[in-house]
Amino acid sequence: MIEISGLRRYLSRNDTAVRLEADIKFIDVDAQYPADTLWFEIRQDYGRAFADDTYDAFLLVGLYLAMYHKTDLRIRGNVSKKLYKNAKWYIQKILCDFSSALSPVEIIIDGFAPTEIQGRYVGAGISCGVDSLSTIYDRFVKETDPDYRISALCIFNCGSHGDFGAAHTQQVFRSRVVRSVEVANELQLPVVIVDANLHQFRHDKDKDTVLFLSFYSCVLALQNLFKRYYIGSGCSYTSIKYLNMHHDLATSSDSYLIPLIQTERVELIIDGCQYQRVDKIANIADWDIAHKYLNVCLLQKGDDSTNCGKCSKCLRTMLTLEILGKLENFAGVFNLDEWRKSSFQYKVDSVRRADEEIFFSENVELAREKNFPMPTRKDCYVLDGQVLVIND
Numbered sequence: 001m002i003e004i005s006g007l008r009r010y011l012s013r014n015d016t017a018v019r020l021e022a023d024i025k026f027i028d029v030d031a032q033y034p035a036d037t038l039w040f041e042i043r044q045d046y047g048r049a050f051a052d053d054t055y056d057a058f059l060l061v062g063l064y065l066a067m068y069h070k071t072d073l074r075i076r077g078n079v080s081k082k083l084y085k086n087a088k089w090y091i092q093k094i095l096c097d098f099s100s101a102l103s104p105v106e107i108i109i110d111g112f113a114p115t116e117i118q119g120r121y122v123g124a125g126i127s128c129g130v131d132s133l134s135t136i137y138d139r140f141v142k143e144t145d146p147d148y149r150i151s152a153l154c155i156f157n158c159g160s161h162g163d164f165g166a167a168h169t170q171q172v173f174r175s176r177v178v179r180s181v182e183v184a185n186e187l188q189l190p191v192v193i194v195d196a197n198l199h200q201f202r203h204d205k206d207k208d209t210v211l212f213l214s215f216y217s218c219v220l221a222l223q224n225l226f227k228r229y230y231i232g233s234g235c236s237y238t239s240i241k242y243l244n245m246h247h248d249l250a251t252s253s254d255s256y257l258i259p260l261i262q263t264e265r266v267e268l269i270i271d272g273c274q275y276q277r278v279d280k281i282a283n284i285a286d287w288d289i290a291h292k293y294l295n296v297c298l299l300q301k302g303d304d305s306t307n308c309g310k311c312s313k314c315l316r317t318m319l320t321l322e323i324l325g326k327l328e329n330f331a332g333v334f335n336l337d338e339w340r341k342s343s344f345q346y347k348v349d350s351v352r353r354a355d356e357e358i359f360f361s362e363n364v365e366l367a368r369e370k371n372f373p374m375p376t377r378k379d380c381y382v383l384d385g386q387v388l389v390i391n392d
């Protein structure tokens with residue numbers, strides 16, 4: 001059995017932070033983990049944002065570990081009735097479909113948590129990537145309904161910046177915090193930074209699942225602050241319908257998993273599926289904040305948080321912007337001289353691989369719509385597996 005107990009909220013780090021914590025015990029489970037608690041931490045003056053009357057924030061990772069070890073999950077306290085029922089009836093099935101290493105288990109709880117809404121804010125993550133900026137542009141800049149307009153931004157340190165405890169992780173996290181705080185300040189929005197240790201548990205072996213469950217758990221920890229929270233999706237409904245994308249838990253299932261990660265007090269909304277990636281880039285292409293802060297790079301090294309201009313994500317984003325006629329707007333975040341040297345080869349690759357990968361096909365389709373000239377077969381030929389380009 002995996003048992004979660006002892007829920008508490010207390011001052012930590014010499015009273016500069018507040019921690020929400022619970023004990024986790026592996027009883028008759030053959031496993032060694034580097035921690036015996038699960039915790040979230042926030043700066044001291046935001047401490048009341050943590051809900052300490054419910055174990056909701058500990059349920060998803062506890063459930064995942066129980067399903068992995070094929071043992072029951074015992075929570076010695078209360079959880080949201082809605083989340084409990086969804087976890088028992090539906091979420092376990094989705095996780096089992098995603099990973100053959102997981103099996104259904106029993107969830108045993110003491111009772112149900114209070115249901116009165118505590119949070120007044122509408123939240124969203126800020127990473128400065130295309131998905132995050134597009135959601136903020138739509139749900140803050142363009143939105144006028146205060147019930148749905150973003151009123152606080154969040155950064156969670158729960159696995160998306162690297163493995164727990166690695167020096168590189170903290171370095172990447174800090175550099176991203178600096179950029180995100182600059183954006184939040186420009187937008188005059190508060191930014192909530194949450195540290196957590198949920199990714200001490202199997203994140204190194206199964207990041208594709210643990211990262212996302214940890215991320216959703218951070219939102220559940222903040223139920224005294226948020227009544228609504230937007231999760232930016234990288235997948236469009238179109239791609240979900242036509243393609244079998246199973247890179248990780250989010251790309252495989254977030255369109256139907258996130259609507260089940262709800263309590264009576266906080267609603268998680270999946271945002272971004274209504275767009276293809278090229279549509280999101282078009283959405284933010286005239287936004288001054290995006291011109292200054294867009295960061296899509298896969299190759300971030302420590303404190304260096306600039307776009308490398310060479311990785312697949314940088315290249316495909318620059319091509320979309322060039323097709324849209326907006327690339328010059330982004331001269332501050334991409335090295336356009338480098339792009340001009342490599343762009344023709346990348347366009348050749350995009351045309352050649354348009355049937356293989358949606359990110360290539362979206363750009364090729366957009367080029368066709370916009371009458372943007374792309375290389376054709378007469379411009380290049382293949383010799384020994386290499387594409388050779390004939391320049392005029």
Ligand SMILES: [Zn+2]
Pocket residue numbers: 296297298299307308309310311312313314315
């Ligand atoms: Zn890059």
